[in-house]
Amino acid sequence: MKNLWSYFKNGIIGENPILRLMIGLCSVLAVSVRVENCLAMGAAVTFVMVSSSTVVSLIRNWVPSQVRIPIFIVIISTFTTVVDLVMQAYLPSLSQAMGVFIPLIVVNCMIMGRAEAFASRNPVGLSIVDALGMGVGFTLVITAIGLVRELLGYGQILSIPVFPEHYQNMMVMVLPPGAFFVIGVYIALLNRFSRRSK
């Protein structure tokens, strides 16, 4: 049990996809403008991650190594398309806000990376835990970025105004460079924090 927890925690702190591995940043930059979008993106990525890791791990013993990458891509894109279609049908406003970045989960190297580096070499249980940890780690960080960007960029949180009306919106936070600034600050904080605890 303690072992499983350490695999889960690995995705959140030790190898956090955004702050430590720094992969899958493209969608983070584009989507993290509003907290609502961040939560939905996090949920979508976590779903694709957990499902594709499960399947990859289940079939890992009979996938020929020469064609493993195409097989992983087919599996990942299948789950991504499922998410995309379901969102278009039942969450149209979110689906519109995120536009092309939902289909682009297919090429998110974070999911491919975990399939190749972990799920294809470990039993199903561990793979699910690892994928969950990575997904939760991704969601937490992207939401933390979205919180700062929405607050400074629009003066709102979850579309509810929190600043007085004459607050001047910080436009740079709404544009992709804003995400870089916030990510940079978070990485610095995480490094400082983890160095001290050693």
Next chain:
Amino acid sequence: MKKILQTALILGLVCVVAAFSLALVNQLTQAEIERRAREELELALKQVFPQAEEFKEVEPEGLNLPWERENFSLLQIFVVQAAGERVGFVFEATSTGYGGPIRLLIGISSRENELVGIQILDHQETPGLGSNITSPDFIGQFYSKSLTDPFTIGEDIEAIAGATISSQAVTRACREVVSYLEEVENL
């Protein structure tokens, strides 16, 4: 040889399973997606032409759709009916902005010869600058404009500061729709 066949077979099998599951999900969601799209269009049409009772899609003769112009294309035309009479048209068009095509609806009353409504459906303009084309301050300038107006930035339309290209795209769409109306004979 045997190995190649086996490899291909496994890859093929994975693809077949994936294709089948996607077909299934598509079947489950397709109706809902189409219903939402129709509803959305209906709502947008109503907003562009509030006094309308019915919208009917038409295929004009002579000037076929899509009608292409530089950085502009006219996609669909709806005839607007109210109290059994034809009162105007709604045009669906795209006009090239700063970040790609801007898709919009333009409502024109054929009785008063004026633009009665305009609605941006889709755009990828810069947040905070070009995205202001949807703000009432900008879009409101077009309401109740006569079709004989020039529809030109700097003359009768004021551009958004820092977003001239986006403003131009919307203005161009109106101008092109008016010129289409002038050219087409029996609509």
